[in-house]
Amino acid sequence: MAKLKTSFVCQQCGASAAKWLGRCPDCDSWNSLVEENAPPSGSGRQLSSIGANVRPLRYPDVDTDDEMRSASGIPEFDRVLGGGIVSGSLVLIGGDPGIGKSTLLLQVAAAHPGKVLYVSGEESERQIKLRGERLGVESSSLLLYTETQLERIVDELRSSKPSLVILDSVQTVFSSKFSSSPGSISQVREVTAELLYFAKSTSTPVFLIGHVNKEGNLAGPKALEHMVDTVLYFEGDGSHAHRVVRAVKNRYGAAGELGVFEMTSTGLEPVDNPSGLFLSERPENASGSVVVCSLEGTRPLLLEIQTLTSTSSFGYPRRVALGVDPARVSLLLAVLEKRAGLSLAGEDVYVNVAGGMNVSEPASDVGLVASMASSFRGQPLDSDTVFIGEVGLSGEVRRAQQVPLRVKEIARLGFGRALIPAGNLPLDDPPKGVELIPLRNVSELMELIF
Ligand code: TYD
Ligand code: MG
Numbered sequence: 001m002a003k004l005k006t007s008f009v010c011q012q013c014g015a016s017a018a019k020w021l022g023r024c025p026d027c028d029s030w031n032s033l034v035e036e037n038a039p040p041s042g043s044g045r046q047l048s049s050i051g052a053n054v055r056p057l058r059y060p061d062v063d064t065d066d067e068m069r070s071a072s073g074i075p076e077f078d079r080v081l082g083g084g085i086v087s088g089s090l091v092l093i094g095g096d097p098g099i100g101k102s103t104l105l106l107q108v109a110a111a112h113p114g115k116v117l118y119v120s121g122e123e124s125e126r127q128i129k130l131r132g133e134r135l136g137v138e139s140s141s142l143l144l145y146t147e148t149q150l151e152r153i154v155d156e157l158r159s160s161k162p163s164l165v166i167l168d169s170v171q172t173v174f175s176s177k178f179s180s181s182p183g184s185i186s187q188v189r190e191v192t193a194e195l196l197y198f199a200k201s202t203s204t205p206v207f208l209i210g211h212v213n214k215e216g217n218l219a220g221p222k223a224l225e226h227m228v229d230t231v232l233y234f235e236g237d238g239s240h241a242h243r244v245v246r247a248v249k250n251r252y253g254a255a256g257e258l259g260v261f262e263m264t265s266t267g268l269e270p271v272d273n274p275s276g277l278f279l280s281e282r283p284e285n286a287s288g289s290v291v292v293c294s295l296e297g298t299r300p301l302l303l304e305i306q307t308l309t310s311t312s313s314f315g316y317p318r319r320v321a322l323g324v325d326p327a328r329v330s331l332l333l334a335v336l337e338k339r340a341g342l343s344l345a346g347e348d349v350y351v352n353v354a355g356g357m358n359v360s361e362p363a364s365d366v367g368l369v370a371s372m373a374s375s376f377r378g379q380p381l382d383s384d385t386v387f388i389g390e391v392g393l394s395g396e397v398r399r400a401q402q403v404p405l406r407v408k409e410i411a412r413l414g415f416g417r418a419l420i421p422a423g424n425l426p427l428d429d430p431p432k433g434v435e436l437i438p439l440r441n442v443s444e445l446m447e448l449i450f
Contacts, residue, residue: 008033011185014223036180068203069252073111076261076270077104079299080232080245082253085164088203089252090196092170092224093245094210095234100243101209103131104261104268105166108207110137114163117156121148121172121182135267148182150175150191157198167195169209170224183211185223192227225249240356242271247297257297275302275413278355284383288375291386291415292367293406294359300402300409302386304354305364307371309347317346323353324368325360332369332391339395339442342376363400365391366419369442370449381449382417386410389421395442399423410434419448 007016010033015026023030069084078084081091095101102120106128109116116139120128125144143160147153150173157165167173171183175190192208199206210224225231229251235244235258246258260274271277279302283289288307293300305324312318321329329351336342349372353359367387374381388406390398400406403424410418411431422438430436439445 006035006037009036009180009185014185014189034180034184036184036186037178072108073113074107074270076259077108077245080247080257080259081230082247082250082257085205086229086252087205088199089230090192090199090206090208090228091230091232092192092208092210092228093232093234094212096212096238098238099234100261100263100268101234102128102168103135103263104245105168105207105209106132106137107135107267109142109164109166110135110139112139112164113141115141115143115160116164116166117143117145117160117162118166118168119145119147119153119156119173120168121146122168134265148173150194154194154198157204161202163204165195165198165204165206167191167206167208169211171211189223189227192224196227235358237356242277242355243268244357254297258299258301275300275409278303278357279413281354282383285380287378287380288371289383290367290371290374290381291383292359292364293386293388293410293418294361294364295402295406298405300406301357302409302413302415303357303359303364305359305367305371306352306354307368307375308350309344309372309375312346312348318348318350320349321351323356323358324351324364328362328365329368331393332365333372335391335393335395335442336369336372340373340446342373344372344376347376362390362398363388365389366397366421366439366445370445373446374449377450379450384416385449386415386418388418388424389439391442397421397439397441397445403427404429407431407434407436419445 007018008020009016010024010027012029012032013024013027015024017033021033024032068087071084072078093101109118124146128144145156170188170191173191174182174187178186178190180186195206230247231249233246233248235246241262243261243263244258247253247255249255260271261268262271282304290305291302292305293302319326319329333344333349337344366389369391370381370387388400390400392398399421403420404427407418407427408431411434415434417435417437419437419439422440425436425438
């Protein structure tokens, strides 16, 4: 009998080694190598025929006419996908347990006009139907299939020819080619590759649900995210009713695009006015509270940043940042110290973005600076003003992208004033009702707000 070949595969990055090692030589993670059987030789798929042809094709001859998007029936979800479900696309949806992944995809399945195959390795048909009843699902073209063996799933897909496939979740399915347990990197990769091949060769859109690990990454992060066309993440925590779905990677649309939903007793409801939602609990006349306009994908969002500073009672002041990059906060504190003469070195600084949101855009720097200065001085800022602009190390305010789009959102929410980088002004067609004030540097900002 031939000796079984085994190798040790890193569950983080997929690198393999001939013997066990405590630390992966590729990605340096500790204790991540697991013994796995090498797949039998000759089991590789013919991934070469992902497209319609196996011969090289002249560029002008490639047919793009029947592209290939269909509305999902949930506009907020279409928005995240870049305008609808693309046929033949493989979409991975990740998020914490209980955040609403199964709920969202069951709603997508119910809204889909054609035949949907919902494969679940986590819940029984009964459980899924009970959830469906809460959501008011009555679709007769929805097939539920509780199976975890990949080969049987693929056979079923080939014979029942659905027009949309949902797999909940990729970590529960296993291929009998490998002896490692479901969820290990070779299994997850095999499942994804097999479904990728199915999606591309039959032009069927496939949604995969993926679990995240302790660090908040999808299990087998790199391996999976490279293989699929689109990666969506449920962001935020379960402690708020709203859920944010963000496109982290999208071959068919803008990355960073987000959709905002609210978890209700009858499922996820799209939020029509997210800026309004995030500003709804803004305190009046509180120092340290400012409104910034952050661009998420193609959507401008108004968010509230709050800062609290207080004299530190320890030698080493605390800097806590939730929803903004802590490095950014330290950098801007140094700019304030040096360019605006505020002595913040002995202050504890706490920064938070209201509603559990994340602001990663540098265009919210001016707002952050204003918020920190306001809290330090104990002076509330004009609550009718929105701040836009990136701050450089010499205290200069730099241009932001897509200012007209942001100003439109500011006008729509009824704000009267916006501080804008001078380099972005004048705007071609400024909306009425918003006073646009040019801003060159941080000292000008201080004069304007105090
Ligand atoms: P679920 O979609 O099962 O989460 P995931 O698949 O990401 O693990 O969502 C479960 C949570 O959503 C659960 O805590 C209950 C809540 N929920 C509602 O509040 N309303 C609803 O209509 C449904 C179906 C679930
Ligand atoms: Mg689930």
